[in-house]
Amino acid sequence: MRLFAVRDYRHLFGAQVIALFGTGLTTVALGLLAYDLAGPRAGMVLGTALTIKMVMYVVIAPLAAAYIDRLPRRTLLVLLDVIRGAVVLALPLVTEVWHIYILIGLLQAASAAFTPTFQAVVPDIVTDESAYTRALSASQVASTMESLLSPVLAAVALTFMTFDRLFLATSAGFIISALLVLSTRIPDARPSTHTKAWDKAAGGIRTFLTTPRLRGIMALNLVVASAGSIVVVNTVNYVRDKLGGTQQDVAWMLAASGTGTLLAALALPRVLDRITARTIMMTGAGVLVGGTIAVVTLIAVGFTTWTGTAIIWAVIGIGMALIITPTGKVLRASVARNAIPEAFAAQFSLSHLAWLITYPVAGVLGTNAGLTLTWSALAILAAAGAIAALLLWPRHDGGGATGEFATTAWHMSSKDRTTLTKAA
Numbered sequence: 001m002r003l004f005a006v007r008d009y010r011h012l013f014g015a016q017v018i019a020l021f022g023t024g025l026t027t028v029a030l031g032l033l034a035y036d037l038a039g040p041r042a043g044m045v046l047g048t049a050l051t052i053k054m055v056m057y058v059v060i061a062p063l064a065a066a067y068i069d070r071l072p073r074r075t076l077l078v079l080l081d082v083i084r085g086a087v088v089l090a091l092p093l094v095t096e097v098w099h100i101y102i103l104i105g106l107l108q109a110a111s112a113a114f115t116p117t118f119q120a121v122v123p124d125i126v127t128d129e130s131a132y133t134r135a136l137s138a139s140q141v142a143s144t145m146e147s148l149l150s151p152v153l154a155a156v157a158l159t160f161m162t163f164d165r166l167f168l169a170t171s172a173g174f175i176i177s178a179l180l181v182l183s184t185r186i187p188d189a190r191p192s193t194h195t196k197a198w199d200k201a202a203g204g205i206r207t208f209l210t211t212p213r214l215r216g217i218m219a220l221n222l223v224v225a226s227a228g229s230i231v232v233v234n235t236v237n238y239v240r241d242k243l244g245g246t247q248q249d250v251a252w253m254l255a256a257s258g259t260g261t262l263l264a265a266l267a268l269p270r271v272l273d274r275i276t277a278r279t280i281m282m283t284g285a286g287v288l289v290g291g292t293i294a295v296v297t298l299i300a301v302g303f304t305t306w307t308g309t310a311i312i313w314a315v316i317g318i319g320m321a322l323i324i325t326p327t328g329k330v331l332r333a334s335v336a337r338n339a340i341p342e343a344f345a346a347q348f349s350l351s352h353l354a355w356l357i358t359y360p361v362a363g364v365l366g367t368n369a370g371l372t373l374t375w376s377a378l379a380i381l382a383a384a385g386a387i388a389a390l391l392l393w394p395r396h397d398g399g400g401a402t403g404e405f406a407t408t409a410w411h412m413s414s415k416d417r418t419t420l421t422k423a424a
Contacts, residue, residue, distance in 0.1 A: 003131045003138065008184040012125065013135075015180035016118055017142050019081065021153070022173035023111060026088055028154040028254065029166040030100070031236040032247050036163075037097055040367075043237045045097055047363010050233065052101055053108040054356035060112035061349045062205070073121055074186040076113070078178045083110040085174035092164035116345040123340070124187050154251040163247060203339070204346025211334055213278070216393025218350055220281055220323050222385030225354035226378045227288040227316045230295060231257045233362035234371060235313075242304050242371075256310040260317025268325045277326040278393055284322025285386035291316040292379035299372050357381070 004010050030049060035042035087107040094100055122139075126132045157166060208214040231254065239245040239253050271280065295312050298304060327347065335343045358378060366374040 003126065003134045006126055006131070008125045008186070009122070009135065011180045011184045012118070012121065012186075013138060013142070015077075015081070015177040015184075016139065018173045018177040018180070019084070019114065020142055022084070022088070022170040022177070025154055025166050025170045025173075026091075026107070027232070028251055029163045029170070030091070030104070031250065032163040033091065033094075033100070034097075035236050035240060037094075037100075040237065040241065042240075043234055044363045044367035045100065046236065047233045047359050047366070049100055049104045050359045051356060051363070052105050053111075054352045054359060056105060056108040057112045057352035058349050058356055060109055061116050061352070062202070062345055064113040064116045064345075073117055074181060074184065077117055077121075077181045077186075080110040080114045080117075081174045081178035081181065083107075084114075085171045085178070088167050088174065089171040092167045115348055119344050119348075121186055125184075158248045158251060204342035204344075205350065207335055207339065207343060208346055208350060213330060213393050213397050214334055216278075216389045217281075217327060217330060217347070218354075219385045219388035219392055220285055221351040221354040222357070223285045223288050223382045223389070224320050224323050224351070225358040226382035226385065227292050228320055229355065229358040229362035230292065230375055230378055231313055231316055233359060234366050234374070237366070238304075238309070238371065242299075243306060243309070253310065253313060257313040257317035257320075260314035260319075261321040262317075264318040264321035265325050268321065272326060272329065277330050278395075278397065280326055281323045281330075282386075282390065282393075284319045285382075285389055287319030287322060288316060289379070289382050289386050291319055292375065292382045296372065296375045296379050299375060354385075 004013075031042070031046050034045040034049070038045045084107055087103050087110070091100070091103055094103065119139075122135050123132055126135045154166060157169070208218055235253050236250050239250045243249070245253070268280070291312055294315070295309075298308055298312065328344075331343045331347060332340060358381060361377055361381070362374060365377060
């Protein structure tokens with residue numbers, strides 16, 4: 001079964017890609033808007049705005065996953081896109097910092113509800129199991145491409161227009177996304193195995209807490225967020241104030257990190273066929289810890305060069321891909337098929353909980369205590385997450401098994417699992 005031969009999935013995937021790029025362009029433009037309004041305190045403003053985003057993701061995503069089978073999903077997705085388009089259209093009109101916070105709260109509340117809804121729709125449209133697996137991979141590739149191309153597109157656009165025009169383009173993108181969703185035939189949601197909304201919201205999180213390899217992923221989320229916050233929150237002030245760069249330079253430096261992410265993501269599918277997911281993800285944790293230590297050294301000794309910064313940003317991008325890309329494979333191997341949407345919603349929420357911890361550190365501490373202390377604190381958090389992952393995720397569990405055997409075996413008792421392994 002050819003995945004993109006499914007018309008409804010093709011339209012829905014197009015809507016997701018456009019919405020992703022809209023969100024990416026908004027993030028770049030938001031950083032520049034924060035610098036325009038707050039100058040040296042832009043990192044604090046951006047960190048606060050992104051913290052609001054994480055609060056919305058952590059709280060709303062599991063609730064959306066819980067109530068998803070009670071709402072007309074196509075109508076909901078269209079409405080969420082329209083809300084996001086309207087909010088982004090209003091962003092260039094703000095004159096006070098607190099206006100940003102209110103609008104970002106609305107924007108990210110809609111985004112937090114959109115993602116788990118989209119993830120729950122895909123298996124109802126793509127019913128072939130192998131095609132569904134490719135659909136999950138396609139979503140990951142789309143996210144990776146967005147992290148690379150959004151800053152590049154922003155850099156190109158900023159050579160012809162001011163950053164406030166980026167908001168206009170983003171708003172138009174969300175409306176196009178809504179039209180694509182409207183053109184799809186999305187079936188009614190199938191009843192969940194849980195009857196109560198709270199059970200559905202908490203089911204995926206309980207799975208993470210009781211499964212060793214998933215507890216390891218929770219720790220790795222902190223590693224990704226600690227290193228990623230340096231890039232997302234502090235790049236604007238670092239490039240503008242330390243390197244003396246322009247708006248376009250900010251976007252290109254973000255693209256350096258995205259390039260590292262893309263290169264690693266393209267190489268990983270073949271590597272995952274030969275090396276376990278645990279090995280790759282722990283390697284990624286080591287790369288990110290090394291990257292954070294390198295950037296602390298860079299700023300502490302005053303060796304702030306364009307080349308050195310771009311290399312470290314690319315290394316951080318590589319490390320993030322090494323952890324994020326195999327995560328979907330580990331999730332699918334750890335839960336039953338009918339629990340996949342809940343597991344993905346839980347990972348969406350828990351991963352953003354990690355960012356909720358690190359964004360305020362990067363924003364508030366970066367503004368008040370300087371980048372050296374801030375990046376040292378984030379490096380310590382990254383190292384703590386890496387050590388916790390090594391302890392929580394057993395070495396004998398590679399996390400790379402796929403298919404029904406892996407899912408079934410994981411939930412058996414250790415005695416039954418040994419018996420099944422010998423029989424196999």
